[in-house]
Structures are given as C-alpha cells and as structure tokens.
Amino acid sequence: MPSRRRRSFLPRRRTLWIAFLLAPAALIMTAFVVWPLLSALRLSFYSFNGLRPAGFAGLENFRQVLIEHPFSDWTYNALFHNVVVFLALMVFENGTAFLLAFALLKALPGHRVHQVIVFLPVVLSAVVVGFLWKLLLHPLFGLVNQSLALVGIGAHAWLGDESTALGSIILANIWHWLGFPTLVLLAGMQRIDKEVLEAARLDGAGDFKLLTQIIWPLIAPSVTIIYILTFIGSFNWFELPYIMAGLTGSPGGSTDVLGLYFYRTAFGSTTTGIQDFGQGSALAVLMFILIAGVTWMALRILRRREADL
C-alpha cells in the first residue's frame, strides 16, 4: 500500500516542482509579453481623445493605416523598406556569411584570428555601431568620403541622399551582424561528419560542388534558423535607422521602416507631433500578425525542406 501511494504521489510532486520552477518565467512573460500584446490589441480598437481612450472605434485605426492617405502611404512605404532590408540581408549578409563560414571551415592559416574579427562587431551595441557609421559616412569629415577623395571621387551625402541612405544603413547592419550568421553556419558545417566531406573530395568534388551538393543540404537546420531570425530582425528593425536617420526615416521617408513608423505614431515626437496610441496599436498588431504569420508559414516550409533534403 505505501509504495503504491508513493508511486501516485511522485508525478504530482514532480509536476508541482516543475510548475514552481516555471512560474517566475511565466509571470514575467505574462506581464511583459502577453499582457502588452493583449493591451495593444484592445487599444487598436479605440479612438483616443488626447492620451485617453475616447471610445470603441471598431476597425477605424486599421482602416486609417491601411487605406487612408497619407497614413497608408507611410505604412506601405515603411513596409516596402522592411522587405528591401530583408532581401538585402538575405543576399548580402547571409550570402557572405555562408562563404565566410566555408572559408573558416577550411581552416586556412590565421582562421582563428579571422573568426574573432568577423564576430567582434556583434558584441557592440547598435548605438555604438550607428554613431560609428554615421561618423564614417559623414559628408564632410567621414572616412569614406575622405578615402574616396584620395582616388578623385567627389564627396557624397550617403545618409542625406534618398538613393543611398537605406543602402548605407543596411551596410552598417551587415558590418554589425555578419559574424552571427557566419558563426551559426560554421557550427552547422562543423557538425557535418568529416568522412562525408572527405568521401566527396575523393569522388572529385570541387569547392563549388561540395558547397552546393553536400554542405548546403546538410546545414539546412542552421539555414532555417538564420532565415527566420533575419526575417524577424528585418521587420523589427529600429535601432540603426533610428540612430542613423532619425525617427522620421529621413531623408524624405527613404529610410522609414515599420518600427520607426510605429514608434512615432504611438509615442509621438517632440518635434513632429502628437501621440496616437490607437493608430500606433493598430500598427503594432499588424506587425505582429505579419511577423508571426510569415514566421509560422516559413518554419513549416523550411522544416519540410529540411526533411526533403
């Protein structure tokens, strides 16, 4: 009898113990993630009288940010830039990271130093990186223009010209984060059984064939992580454009992204205008749906791809 009672008691005690351990994290998540999400969802259905909710407004805030000029223009302009950022990071940041990871895998002389150099900027804060690149790209005193002047190329306002501003910030972002996908992909490559790689070599596979037909399929789980993180990072992008181009996404909204547009709509700006929590919450909800929806779909597709490969 006692031993039976003990058997039935143990799992319950274990469950309670696990619940006890999870409780602090669950409380923090509820207070700082779930509650703000639900709160933003609720506020997105309200119009505001100044800073207080004035009444239920149905889908009016969503209509404004999706259909009504000029708000809708600003929404689609910002969204377009997020898409550009995502594509640029996928091609240039992750593409370079893949090649760099392969180069590091080959353990060429000095690869350990290079590994540290590539990863070093990742530990810097976005604020530091933003200010650093703002200085480098300064039209009058910046190192970039000074260097170009040495080869006879005239000064350019990298962050002041609509055609180069977003590209310049993307470049700074790539410099900042390149080490992260490099490290993740390198870890994925290092997990591949060496015998597989050696067998491919013995079969006469060159670097290109090795990369495309052996390594690429075998690091699929790492690639999935990088895809997803790049997507989330691109659509939550805020710090670098905020520091390098300001809250209005200057010049002329050419660097505006959803994060900036949401922030200045919800919280206003001393120098541009007033706060609208309703419209801001609607933007936040749309961003959440977009990011969560695409991430969920992408994960399904990429996981299936992993299985196929």
Next chain:
Amino acid sequence: MNTRRIGLTIGSAIAAWGLAASVALATEISFWTWRQEDKAAYTEIFSDFTKLNPDITVKFESFPDENYPTIVSTALAAGRGGDVIHTHAYGWLEQFAKAGYFVPLDRASVPSIDNMPADALVAGTYRADGRLYSLPFASQTLGLFINKDVFAKAGLTPPKTWDEFLAVGKALKDKGIIPLANGLGTSWFNEMFVAIFTNPFLGPDFVGDLTSGKTTFKDPRYVAALGKLLELRDDMPTGYEGVDYDTAGQLFLTGRAAMLAGGSFDISTYRSEDPGIDMAFVAPPAPKAGAPAYVTKFYDGGYAVNAASPNREAALKLVNYMGTKAFGDKLSALLGDISPIKGVEIKDPMLAEVAALNRTAMPHINVVYFRFQKPTGSELLQGDITRMMAGAITPDQLAADLTAGIAKWYAPFQGK
C-alpha cells in the same frame, strides 16, 4: 548653575525638535523636465522659491529629451509623474490637457498669469475650453547667426536683403568660405530652416489669410517662398543633404562658414563652446530693400500642474512663482532664455537684440497652428522638404501635399 544648565538643555532640545519638525513637515514636490543641462540654474531658482516658501522644497528630475513625451504620458496615465511638469506648447500640450492630466490654471490660484502677454498664454491654452493649462516659460526666436570675424576678414558686410545674400554668398565662396553652414541632415531643424527663410517672403498677411481659412498652403505666395529655398542650395556646404544641425554649428563656430540659420536657444551653447566668438543674431534677409525683415517666434513650453499630484497647492505656488518677475529675471540671467514675463530685464546685449527683434516677429506657422492633430504639418513638411531640395518634388507638389494632409483634420482646408 545646575538649573541654568538644565534650562539650556531643555531649550536646545525644544529648538532642535522644532527645527526637525519643520523639516519633517516641509512638503517636497518634484519638477519634471527634459532640460538636464539646466539643473544648476533651476536648483538656484528653487532655492530662491524655498526661501520665500520655507514649507516647500523642490526636487529637480530630468529625462532624455527624445523620450520625454513617452515618459511623461505613461507616468500621467498611471496617475504618477512630477508635481510640476515642464511641458512643450501648442499641440503637444493639448493632448495632455484633453486627457485631463493637468490642472487648469486661473488667476485665483496663479495670480502671476497677469504678468504674461496674450500671445504667450495662447501657447499654454487648450483651444476647446479656452483654459490655461501651462504657464509659458520662454519664447524662442529663429533667425540668422553671423560670424562677424569671418565677415571682417573677408571684407564683406552681412546681407540684409535676399539679393545681397546671394551676392555675398558668391563672394564668400570665391574666398573659400561656406556662406551658409546649414544642411538638411536634421529633420526637426529642417522645418525651422523653412520657417526662417520663407517667413520674410510670406509676411503677417499670409498668416492671417491662412489661419482665417481664406487661403491654403497652395497659395502662390507660399509656393514662391518655397521656391526661394532652392536658391540657397549653392550656398550650403558640400553634401549639405547629409550635414546635420550639430555639424552646421561646428562649421559656423570654427569659421568655416560665415552664417548659420538657427535659434536663439543656441546662443548660450555657442558662447560656452567658443567664449571668444564674435557673433550676431539678426533677422534673415528681407525680400527687397526697405521691406521688413521678420524673425520667427514661438513659445517653447511652460509649467503645468499634474492633476494627480497629492501636493497640488504647493505645486500651484511654484507655478505661480514661475510667472513672477524675480523668476523671469533669473531665467534670463542664468539660462539666456527670453522670458515672456512683463518687466523682465534682459541685461545681455545680444539677448536684448533678440527681444527687440521679437517685437515684429512672425509666428512659426506649423508649430503654432498645425501641430494639433495627425498628420501634423510638421511631419508632412519634414518628410517633404528634403525631397523638394533634392529636386524630387516641386514646391507646388509640397504645398499641395501639405494642404491635403492637414485638410484631414483642419476644416478650412477641406475641399480646397
């Protein structure tokens, strides 16, 4: 002897107890501001206030400028925040007044309201109920800084008219000097830049027509004034599209540029950065000889009492003090601000000149009239002006965009 000693001890104890009790009974109120750099001056001012009101002490608390609206609005929404809040003016203030976060100020609780001129009170008044919620603290003037040393060395005279400005600009460039330090790399200042150079071409009649609904920004006078800005591009630094306001200040202070379109709020900053600089603050160029040259003026903000403050009476006493001549004199002397309080003495010659220019100043149109609802004139103009200066849109297109955007909430523009 013993009796005397006992008496002295008891007397000292009573005195100490009284002192401790008065300190314990003193009300401490907090003052919230975004002006961290003004801490020393406000500490001195609050000490003066406590001398007059020994039962009240004031604690200075500051927050980063860029996050100030967020911090204040979330604190007030939670029923917290400073007892006295340093506010910005016009539309910024209105959203707080609308929500009922501030105490309406009247002459019974704040008699020093009578020391304020009418246009200053507008900056702190909620338009819907006509009540004052924030006692104005300083006006800001936008005009032209002149580096006198640079002009003297170049053998040139600062320009007074637009044509002179362009001619002087050419002469300065020939000597390797940047005529105008400004660039377009700081969004908030771009709007100020527009106001500085367009206001003299617009004149007070245009403002009257615009605010009475007779005209819109599509008015040919506004379009023509915007067109004038395009002529300034040749006088601005290389890569001006990306030159921010801080860099412009450095170009001016180091003598690489001769002029800077700027605000009176930077006079004290420039003096502290280069105490030896010989500079003047003047009106921007007039359209032609003999025409008036207008500077641009707006009120920067004021002092409001938190409606949730448990120390409302003490907070009102402080705000009332902030409307007195004694406060205004200190504010001008310590911070170089131009107080609107009647009778305030401005001893600094340069600030006195600015105060004189203020007598015929024009309002900063967007800040004073078009920052009350979304989209604000400011966000529309700040978004479009760099595009216009880059040639991506014309002044007509900017004017039409500005009018259409503001028409969303400003009835006189609707259908026009």
